[in-house]
Amino acid sequence: MRYFLILLHRSRILLLFILLEAIAVYWVVSAKSYPRAQFNSVTTEINGRISNFQDDFQSYLNLRIENAQLAEENRRLREQLNESLLIQNYGADTINDSVLNQRYTYLPAKVIHSSHLKASNYLIIDKGSRSGVKPHMGVIGPLGVVGMVSSVSSNFARVIPLINNSLSISAALKSEGYFGPLKWPGEDYLISQVTDIPRYSNVKAGDTLITDGRSRYFPPGISIGVVESKTLQADQNFFSLEVALSTDFANIAEVYVVKDLFGAELDTLQNPAIQ
Amino acid sequence: MKMLRDIGILLLMIAIQVFFLNEYLFNHYLNPYLYIYPVFSILIFYPRFWQLVIAFALGASIDILEESAGVHAAATVFLAFIMPMLTRVFGTGREDNPDVPHFKTMSLERRLGLLFVGFFLHHFVLFGLESFQWNQFGILLQRSLYSSLFSFIFVLLYQLWNARR
Numbered sequence: 001m002r003y004f005l006i007l008l009h010r011s012r013i014l015l016l017f018i019l020l021e022a023i024a025v026y027w028v029v030s031a032k033s034y035p036r037a038q039f040n041s042v043t044t045e046i047n048g049r050i051s052n053f054q055d056d057f058q059s060y061l062n063l064r065i066e067n068a069q070l071a072e073e074n075r076r077l078r079e080q081l082n083e084s085l086l087i088q089n090y091g092a093d094t095i096n097d098s099v100l101n102q103r104y105t106y107l108p109a110k111v112i113h114s115s116h117l118k119a120s121n122y123l124i125i126d127k128g129s130r131s132g133v134k135p136h137m138g139v140i141g142p143l144g145v146v147g148m149v150s151s152v153s154s155n156f157a158r159v160i161p162l163i164n165n166s167l168s169i170s171a172a173l174k175s176e177g178y179f180g181p182l183k184w185p186g187e188d189y190l191i192s193q194v195t196d197i198p199r200y201s202n203v204k205a206g207d208t209l210i211t212d213g214r215s216r217y218f219p220p221g222i223s224i225g226v227v228e229s230k231t232l233q234a235d236q237n238f239f240s241l242e243v244a245l246s247t248d249f250a251n252i253a254e255v256y257v258v259k260d261l262f263g264a265e266l267d268t269l270q271n272p273a274i275q
Numbered sequence: 276m277k278m279l280r281d282i283g284i285l286l287l288m289i290a291i292q293v294f295f296l297n298e299y300l301f302n303h304y305l306n307p308y309l310y311i312y313p314v315f316s317i318l319i320f321y322p323r324f325w326q327l328v329i330a331f332a333l334g335a336s337i338d339i340l341e342e343s344a345g346v347h348a349a350a351t352v353f354l355a356f357i358m359p360m361l362t363r364v365f366g367t368g369r370e371d372n373p374d375v376p377h378f379k380t381m382s383l384e385r386r387l388g389l390l391f392v393g394f395f396l397h398h399f400v401l402f403g404l405e406s407f408q409w410n411q412f413g414i415l416l417q418r419s420l421y422s423s424l425f426s427f428i429f430v431l432l433y434q435l436w437n438a439r440r
Contacts, residue, residue, distance in 0.1 A: 012324070013323045013324065013327070013356075016324060016327050016328075017327055017352065017356045020327055020328075020331045020348070020352045021349055021352055021353070023331075023345075023348075024331070024334070024335075024345040024346075024348040024349035024352065025345065025349055025404070026345070027338070027344050027345030027348065028344050028345040028346055028349065028404050030344075
C-alpha cells in the first residue's frame with residue numbers, strides 16, 4: 001500500500017495530465033454525440049449570458065445609430081397608417097373588412113451574437129421555440145431583409161444571414177418586377193449578387209431590389225438592397241447584378257422574426273408528401 | 276502581487292482572443308491562437324501541478340466562450356505537459372545556468388524555434404480533435420502548419436520588438 005502511495009505521488013503529474021485530458025476529451029465527445037450533449041447546453045447557456053452582457057454594452061454604444069434606424073422605420077410605418085392615406089371613395093363602394101386577413105405577424109428579437117467576416121456567417125437571436133420561432137422563418141431588420149432561421153433551441157435561434165453562401169432567396173426589381181436568385185458570393189459583407197435578370201430589362205445602378213411573393217418566407221416589398229452595377233453573364237442573355245445590401249451586418253441589433261400564418265397551408269401545396 | 280498580475284494577463288489574453296481575434300479580424304480557416312502565449316512565458320514559473328490546472332482553465336475558458344467543447348482545453352493541457360521536454364530540447368544553447376533551461380533566458384533563435392514547435396503541436400491537437408477525422412492526416416497537417424505559421428508571425432513580431440527594446 002505504501003509503495004502504491006509512493007508510486008501515485010511520483011506519477012501525480014502524469015495522472016493529473018491524463019485526468020484533465022480525459023475530462024476535455026469527454027467534453028468533446030459528448031458535444032459531438034447528439035443524445036448526450038449536456039455539456040453543450042451548459043456552455044450555450046454561459047455563452048448566451050456573456051453574449052447578452054456584451055450585447056448590452058454594444059447596444060449602449062450604438063444607441064444613436066439604432067435610434068436613427070428605428071425613427072426611419074417609424075416614419076415608413078406611419079406613412080402606411082390610414083391617417084396618412086387619402087380615401088378616394090365617394091360613397092359608391094362598400095368596404096368589407098373581412099376580406100383582409102392577417103397573413104404575417106412579427107416577433108421582435110435581439111441579436112446577441114453575430115459574425116460578418118467569416119466564410120459562413122451566422123447570428124444568434126434571443127427568441128427560440130418557446131416564443132414560437134421555427135426553422136425556415138424569415139428574419140427582417142429595420143433596414144431590410146436579414147436572413148432565415150436555421151435551427152432553434154428553447155430560448156435562442158440561429159439565423160443564416162444573407163451573407164452566408166448557403167442561403168439563396170428570390171429578389172425582384174422594384175421598378176420592373178424582374179426577379180432572380182440572390183446569393184452571397186463571399187468576400188465582402190456589404191455586397192451580394194443577383195443573377196438571371198433578363199438582358200432586355202432596363203435595370204440600372206441605383207434601382208432597388210425587394211422581396212416579392214416568390215420569396216415565400218418574407219412579406220413582399222421588404223428592401224433587400226440597391227443595384228451597384230450590372231454585368232452580362234456568360235450566356236449573354238441575362239444580367240448579373242452587384243447589390244449593396246440594405247442591412248448593415250456589421251451593426252445589427254434589433255430584428256423581427258416573420259411568422260407566416262398561412263405557411264402551413266402553403267406547405268401542403270408545395271410539399272404534398274406531408275399530407 | 277505577481278500572481279494577480281499573471282491572472283490579469285491571462286484574462287486579458289482570453290479577452291483579446293475571444294472578443295478581438297476570433298470576432299473581428301480573421302476568418303475561420305486562418306485564425307491566430309495567441310492565448311497560449313502565457314503557457315510559454317508565465318506558466319513556467321509555477322509548479323507543474325498548477326501549470327496543468329491553469330492551462331486547463333485557460334483552454335476551457337476559450338471553449339466555453341466559443342462553444343468549442345473541450346478542444347482548446349485538451350490542446351492547451353497537452354502543450355503545458357510537453358513544455359519541459361520542449362524547453363529541454365531547445366534550451367541547450369542558453370547563455371546562463373545550463374541546469375535550468377529557461378524560456379526567457381534562451382537565445383532569440385532558440386526561443387523562436389520553441390515557440391513555433393509549441394504552436395504547431397498545440398494547433399495539431401486542436402484541429403485533430405475539432406475535425407475528429409484523423410484519417411485526413413494530410414489536410415490536418417497542412418491546416419496546423421498554416422495556422423501555426425500565422426500565429427507565429429504575431430509572436431515573432433512581438434519577440435523582435437521586445438528584443439530591440
